Amino acid sequence: MRKYLGALKSVPLFDGISEEDIQSLMTCLMAKVIHYEKNQSVLMYGDNTNHFGIVLSGNVQIIKEDYYGNRCIVARIEEGMLFAETFAFAGIKKLPVSVITTTESDLLFIDYRKLITSCTEACSFHSRIIYNMLHIVAMKNIILSQKIEFTSKRTTREKLLSYLWAEAQKAGCNTFTIPFNRQELADYLSVDRSAMSAELCKLRDDKMIKFNKNLFELL
Amino acid sequence: MRKYLGALKSVPLFDGISEEDIQSLMTCLMAKVIHYEKNQSVLMYGDNTNHFGIVLSGNVQIIKEDYYGNRCIVARIEEGMLFAETFAFAGIKKLPVSVITTTESDLLFIDYRKLITSCTEACSFHSRIIYNMLHIVAMKNIILSQKIEFTSKRTTREKLLSYLWAEAQKAGCNTFTIPFNRQELADYLSVDRSAMSAELCKLRDDKMIKFNKNLFELL
DNA sequence: TCCATTTGGTTGTAAATACAACAGACTTGT
DNA sequence: ACAAGTCTGTTGTATTTACAACCAAATGGA
Missing domain, CATH: 2.60.120.10 (Jelly Rolls)
Known part of the structure; x- marks a missing residue:
């Protein structure tokens, strides 16, 4: 041992x-x-x-x-x-x-x-x-609950926003990096990668987020 | 007390x-x-x-x-x-x-x-x-994992099938009752009730399931 | 440096979904 | 028995999505 x-x-x-x-x-x-x-x-x-x-x-x-x-x-x-x-x-x-x-x-x-049982020597x-x-x-448990919170949203846009918002909260800052690449994020949120990619760009065009690779900013 | x-x-x-x-x-x-x-x-x-x-x-x-x-x-x-x-x-x-x-x-x-600390009298x-x-x-944890397994499926049909299959396994029988009404089941699976209701009927027409109220049978 | 691979963004189309509105069956309370 | 409310199935439409295919940029060895 x-x-x-x-x-x-x-x-x-x-x-x-x-x-x-x-x-x-x-x-x-x-x-x-x-x-x-x-x-x-x-x-x-x-x-x-x-x-x-x-x-x-x-x-x-x-x-x-x-x-x-x-x-x-x-x-x-x-x-x-x-x-x-x-x-x-x-x-x-x-x-x-x-x-x-x-x-x-x-x-x-x-x-x-x-x-779960104490040994004899306690x-x-x-x-x-x-x-x-x-x-x-x-x-x-917490991690699973969070994932459910994101994936239970109806649209890709809402899933992304709730996920990014939670990451911002965790970082305590509007600018933060995420631990996923695009494919992994799509898998995590249970959505299609290309559709998600498009939605991310829409969110950027709507001036709700900025991003560069894994670095995101909520506006 | x-x-x-x-x-x-x-x-x-x-x-x-x-x-x-x-x-x-x-x-x-x-x-x-x-x-x-x-x-x-x-x-x-x-x-x-x-x-x-x-x-x-x-x-x-x-x-x-x-x-x-x-x-x-x-x-x-x-x-x-x-x-x-x-x-x-x-x-x-x-x-x-x-x-x-x-x-x-x-x-x-x-x-x-x-x-988590033993009392003095152990x-x-x-x-x-x-x-x-x-x-x-x-x-x-188990319950959350199961829910994720169902909701991460892409289509309502797959969500329903995986859920019903799990319920059948739990019951140890192809005929079983579920603890939800339609609205609750839809909420649980994160889908629209009416779309789910339609999909249930399609599954019945395709001779994959039978159901009556909360009693389901996998074929 | 060059080539192969990975990664991310774009687009078009077919499929699936949400939503709203409605109708019939069934419950419940009075 | 009746009225009000609930539950479920049905339908049409606008929206959203998945999927496939493709391209450009970045990456990583050899």
Whole structure:
């Protein structure tokens, strides 16, 4: 486990826990690391597991099959991030998604039941990790709610305005950069890229926004 | 606090905790009940609070103002349900929404920091309540993700099919009832009611579904 | 520097949607 | 039983969108 300490330190789930405490914690949680090659299956649709995962190195993708049988990428999980924790804590027994590696990866697995019961020594960092977990799940919640707020608008114009307004709020300034390129923004807002591009230019012509690449300004 | 015991027993956050333990818990968490009249403001946009709420009786609405200043109802919180817990645990200091009562209500308030630190007696039900809280927040997550899956489809037809397919899966049967009337379903899927109604009939004409009121069947 | 690739903007057209207005079936309260 | 209100389906039209195809500018290696 020691070789992974560097990676573990920067995992948000372990924020505020010292290196040595992380070591005890790994034992206390009976965490185990598994190494995967590229494109290996980590968890399969329908699997019954009580574990959630943490990406220590590499990348995994969350895959979902729609009712036509088309596979679609729900999310990409980067280093330090969790996966399948929502299903574990929501008590969903059969995984509704599959998880596969997109690169060679080291993944840490923890049984969610270990996390919510105090260990015998009632370690102080145990309550910290629970706080961190609640924080992470609640943040995901906020992010999902925001996306719904944008995409539930009827027109592309309204979707763009509500998104840009929220970004301006977050930046605390009318001038801000967005973390998406045009295609990614269109995917995020669930609209057509070219239609969105045209609408952005209309908004500019109407003197409601200015933009240059990823730098935007609300007028 | 005793007069609220009946209501407290059916709060999901206290699932699996006995009546007497709930009483100790209320003390341990320093929970307080406040009575509100109809249409009173409970929490205001911009408020800075560490508390989340539980509706013991009555109803509250979560209100958000969009960038035009229009007020819009984000959610209605019924008896037994929590509100503002997402913001508390996500560490969002300034509330981005307002909370108002829609009927005379009794609301219970708990400081989220009390919940994540074990009380001195390391009470066994404390870990249960944390488990329950993680479960509730994770479930909200699942529900939001599902909604995004439906609404991110491009056409009304696809939105309907993916929604109905998910309901059929949930019911474990091709015949099932949905918890919405037409207007509510349209709002949920972010489409126009009349257009959706027309599309439902098209799907029926195409022999893909049958329906009668809220009873649907996938063919 | 050159070439290949990515990214962003433009346009035309067919398709889908929102919106409004209306009618029939069904509920509800008096 | 009646009136008022609600719910659902239907239709026509103006608006909006998706999609495809294309071009120009920027980017990034080799």
